[in-house]
Amino acid sequence: MSFNEKWIAFLTIVRKEVRRFMRIWMQTLLPPAITMTLYFVIFGTLIGSRIGDMGGFSYIQFVVPGLVMMSVVTNSYANVVSSFYGAKFQRFIEEILVSPMSNSIVLWGYIVGGVARGLLVGLIVTLLSLFFTELHIHNLWVMIAIVALTSVFFSMAGFINAVFANSFDDVSIVPVFVLTPLTYLGGVFYSMDMLSPFWQGVSQLNPMLYIVNAFRYGILGVSDVNVGWAFAMILCFTAAAYAYCMYLLANSKRLRQ
Amino acid sequence: MTKALSIRGLRKTYDNGFEALKGIDLEVSQGDFYALLGPNGAGKSTTISIICSLVKKTAGDVHVFGKSISEEPAEAKKFIGLVPQEFNFSNFESLWDIVRNQAGYYGLPKKLAEERTEKYLKKLGLWEKRHNAARMLSGGMKRRLMIARALVHEPKLLILDEPTAGVDIELRRSMWDFLREINGQGITIILTTHYLEEAESLCRHIGIIDQGQIIEDTNMKVLLKRLQKEVFIFDVVGELPDEIKVEGFDAHRVDEHSFELTIDKSVSLNTVFERLSQAGLEITSMRNKANRLEELFVGLLNQGGAKA
Known part of the structure; x- marks a missing residue:
């Protein structure tokens, strides 16, 4: 395929993915908006006012970056896992497999679809947070880079889940039993300073800790971890996930027997 | 002249040890209307799936219009249009989107993709339903949708895996007319079917596959003379x-x-x-x-x- 043909094919997948989540916006865009608004009301306004400052900021200012990032992570993941598994389940993944598109175009098409939903939900949640607090961006580039990388990484994680899933139950296992606990224990609602040295050490193994803190640094300028180290970790995770996704597309018996 | 399809020593053994293809050789000439027949489980669908890159071969070579599916997969795939046995489109998308997206996957520019989508939806009698979700269609319309989708990039080789299964007689006859028409325009067609009357009526050449081996590969008239x-x-x-x-x-x-x-x-x-x-x-x-x-x-x- 020529470069132009590849670009058209890539845009076709992206457009299809974006249309899919926009068509079912009541399942994809509205729930995170409602859930996060409840978080802002309960943890930010009602309980947060009694907690006091954290890391030099009001509690709601402290939790907003983590909640935005949580939305980006879960929605990027959910978009790709449900879309790609749905395509496998209804067998219309064959439309793509018989076409002349390369594996990298297919993968990037789904990644960008996941990133589009993740960023759109992140934007919605950020705008909603402005009804409850003020946000000052400390470092725009750090914020953009970390949110984009995170979204790409979790889109690929969703892709891997979709390839291995045998049923719709398998699609929800990772978000419920892995993603949510890691996010909650990744410093969204508290600072690492509040934990004992042992649990601080354990938390270092949680990739969400680096993601949430790097994003918090971009907005508030404070972080429990070194931001450079956080970027290095996320880049390594992303590169490994990309290599694995490409391997699956080329070799997985779950796609081509 | 380059063959539309050339298969040499094609083997497929699945992970469970089942040997679906035991080294088949097959050639289909350009412009031919070829019937690939065989009982259930003979290896027809495996052969087709390997040609279309849905199943990986264990050994052998497959060339489509001279392009190897292993070495030049993108070029080979451009020549092929597949109408599979099972419905394999999104039930929630409109007919227009399904066909239009397929054109996009082959890199057709917007204007051409839309023209072709309109052309084939009209040709297959689906234009009035273009905004409907695919799940709203009858069985026969779903089959026609898959044909429209397979043709939108105007392939030189159209492969139909039991396209008239479960289709009423009237619709089957109209599909035959359509297939004859596009074959007359130069598209090579490979057809698998359980309706032998269909193969006899449409096809010029016939291959019979049984237990993973080609047991007959000849001209339809020559074969019938043996009766x-x-x-x-x-x-x-x-x-x-x-x-x-x-x-x-x-x-x-x-x-x-x-x-x-x-x-x-x-x-x-x-x-x-x-x-x-x-x-x-x-x-x-x-x-x-x-x-x-x-x-x-x-x-x-x-x-x-x-x-x-």
């Missing part, structure tokens, strides 16, 4: 006796008003009717007991089974 005997059913006026005797023929009573007669191809129908008159049988109608190709097909499979 030495045909069985006809005759309906008669009045009631037949329990035992029917027709000089020189093997006759069996089917019910009180009909009987079957095995006729050698070298014997003229005039002789047949002469003998029937002599036997005192007054005939009202006659018909083939089975499709001619069906008889050959069963015979070939039996020979294959006997060899195995």
